[in-house]
Amino acid sequence: MIDLYSWPTPNGHKVHIMLEETGLDYTVHGVNIANGEQFEEGFLAISPNNKIPAIVDHDGPEGKAISLFESGAILIYLAEKTGSKLLPSTPDKRYEVLQWLMFQMGGLGPMLGQAHHFRKYAPVQVDYGIERYTNEATRLYGVMDKRLGQADYLAGDYSIADIAAMPWIRSYKDQGQDLDSYPNLKRWFLAIKERKAVRRGLAVLDEHTRKTPYDDEELKTLFNVERK
Numbered sequence: 001m002i003d004l005y006s007w008p009t010p011n012g013h014k015v016h017i018m019l020e021e022t023g024l025d026y027t028v029h030g031v032n033i034a035n036g037e038q039f040e041e042g043f044l045a046i047s048p049n050n051k052i053p054a055i056v057d058h059d060g061p062e063g064k065a066i067s068l069f070e071s072g073a074i075l076i077y078l079a080e081k082t083g084s085k086l087l088p089s090t091p092d093k094r095y096e097v098l099q100w101l102m103f104q105m106g107g108l109g110p111m112l113g114q115a116h117h118f119r120k121y122a123p124v125q126v127d128y129g130i131e132r133y134t135n136e137a138t139r140l141y142g143v144m145d146k147r148l149g150q151a152d153y154l155a156g157d158y159s160i161a162d163i164a165a166m167p168w169i170r171s172y173k174d175q176g177q178d179l180d181s182y183p184n185l186k187r188w189f190l191a192i193k194e195r196k197a198v199r200r201g202l203a204v205l206d207e208h209t210r211k212t213p214y215d216d217e218e219l220k221t222l223f224n225v226e227r228k
Helices: 010-022 071-082 091-121 127-148 160-169 183-193 196-203 216-223
Strands: 002-006 026-030 054-057 066-069
Touching: 002 010, 010 071, 010 091, 010 160, 010 196, 054 071, 066 071, 071 091, 071 160, 091 127, 091 160, 091 216, 127 183, 160 183, 183 196
Parallel strands: 002 026
Antiparallel strands: 002 054, 054 066
């Protein structure tokens, strides 16, 4: 059994989807990041960077429990644990997947997150930040659209690279993007969204998806800044 500590965010959804794709048994524990639960001592023992998601696999390597934080590391671990085709074992195909996973972890997620932040959550309007990160989001969408004009999925076949990237594209409007401008990316996004495991993964903790704006105290907790 795996204990999953998460919240309905793009990084959380990556692991929700992966667990559904692999069919592993898991129990989900919500970590309300707007209320500061990610800073509680018990969670920090699992995720010292105070970020969701994190997992504890009670049947880890050699039958011993293992805890993991960082969504990319968790995706790799779950793929290897299950012998999943979502991370091939042959070196050429494996590194094709890993490079696109790193593209998401090091570029796509952080940059789209900044675009989302400056366009929607920043306590003051910062025109430079909005332009800088919206333009970078546009560039990254273009990289993906070009790649997906060459292959059905980022690494050729459906993989953890797609699982990592897709949840970030769901907020395209908040990142200043129009999917109709990226036909290959749009085709990919809609195809993944229709996968049964993806639909189940996106439904995990969905009842906690935020429907109203954050108040000042929640914004301070989430972003460590105060509204002016």
